[in-house]
Amino acid sequence: MIRPASVTASRLKTARSTKQPLRCQHVQIRILPALLLALTAVLASCSPSGKPTGVVCTTGMITDAARIIAGGHMQVTGLCGPGIDPHLYQATRADQELLLNARLVLYHGIHLEGKMGDLLGRVKKQPREGQHIAAVADVIDKEKLIRNELFGDYPDPHTWFDLQLWKTSVEEIGEALQNADPANASSYNSATKAYVAELEKTHQWALARTAQLPAGKRKIVTSHDAYNYFARAYGFEVKGLQGISTESKPGLQNIKSAVKYITDNNIPVIFAETSVPRDAIEKVAKLAGCKICERELYSDALGEPGSPAASYIGMFRYNLETTIGALGDNGESEK
CATH class of the missing domain: 3.40.50.1980 (Nitrogenase molybdenum iron protein domain)
Structure with a gap:
């Protein structure tokens, strides 16, 4: 049966006068903070330009070299601070954000960062546009790595205790910085040579001592x-x-x-x-x-x-x- 238009209009007017719109407003009020929080999280995980920024390093040794060579041109952040064992260190959620949004990621490699291996592998396989990643020990001549049946399938990763080998890794750090930030390549090149010379001086001192x-x-x-x-x-x-x-x-x-x-x-x-x-x-x-x-x-x-x-x-x-x-x-x- 078709109801008279006056009845339909009356009921619509009655419906509008109920508290249902207040319930809708209440839902909107509750949803709005959630949306704002989600938006804040997205913005916090990205740089203002949406492009990767800064340098993130795993170990203190790498962080020290990167800061010396970067010389203030790029912000350098280290994940493993003083006294932190990189074999056992597990990346936090904040660390993962840093790695995913870094312009340059520097890690040691040859399985030193045992607990972070999977994460670093994913970042290396699927880098963001404009992101650079380097494993600084991977450039060392494989014949110079120490292997022992007691070590299992992997070589000894503690290459930084031979200054001649560490010089090779430092040169890789310098090259990685140049690739990630070509505008300051000349500065990185000069700083790398100066630091490598300091390492050679320390090596000669160690032999004499x-x-x-x-x-x-x-x-x-x-x-x-x-x-x-x-x-x-x-x-x-x-x-x-x-x-x-x-x-x-x-x-x-x-x-x-x-x-x-x-x-x-x-x-x-x-x-x-x-x-x-x-x-x-x-x-x-x-x-x-x-x-x-x-x-x-x-x-x-x-x-x-x-x-x-x-x-x-x-x-x-x-x-x-x-x-x-x-x-x-x-x-x-x-x-």
């Missing part, structure tokens, strides 16, 4: 196998309780082997590391009847700002002086 310690005393026992490149380059023997990654824990056999090595070689002191728990090394020292050096060595991370090991070169010199001093040489540190 090590020569002051008798070869028979150059035996180092540490918390994990981080110093194989250092040992090869500067004439030491090293034994670590853990493997090349701190993801593994030293077992009873590792501890027994270390104790035997210490007693057989009459080693007076062994070394803890700043980024590795002391439990195992303390147990070894007790069983072997030796001391633990009061000064911990730096392995996978730099020191706190203002400390002697706050920079890569500072960390390297600190480690060498600590090692030589503890193993029986009382020579003065060369300034």
Whole structure:
């Protein structure tokens, strides 16, 4: 039945006079903050221009080199700060945003960043437009990487402890900055050459300083196998309780082997590391009847700002002086 127009209009007028529009307004009021929050999150994850900006580095060693070479032309952010172990570090949501929105991502590679490996792999396979990514250890001659059946399928990643190898990675950092920011390429090129010259100077100092310690005393026992490149380059023997990654824990056999090595070689002191728990090394020292050096060595991370090991070169010199001093040489540190 067709209702009279007057009845229909009356009912429409009655409907408009109900509280239903207030319910609609209430829903809109609740939805609006949610939309604003979503929009804020999107804007926060992007640079103002929508283009990738800045440099993001995984380790302290890479961050230090990138800041020296960048010289203020680009903002450099490091993910793993002082005392943070890159083997175990898991990227936070904020870290993921930084990586996804960086103009340049610099990471070590050769499986150092174990927990971040998948994330870094995804960023490398699908970079944003204008984004550059470099694994600074991948450029090192594969024949110069240390492999051992105890290390498993991967080479030892701690290449920064051989200054000659680290120079190669620093040159890669400089080249990556030039590719990411061609407008300042000349500055990056000059800064890279200057820093590489400083690394060479430090390398020559290390050779001369090590020569002051008798070869028979150059035996180092540490918390994990981080110093194989250092040992090869500067004439030491090293034994670590853990493997090349701190993801593994030293077992009873590792501890027994270390104790035997210490007693057989009459080693007076062994070394803890700043980024590795002391439990195992303390147990070894007790069983072997030796001391633990009061000064911990730096392995996978730099020191706190203002400390002697706050920079890569500072960390390297600190480690060498600590090692030589503890193993029986009382020579003065060369300034």
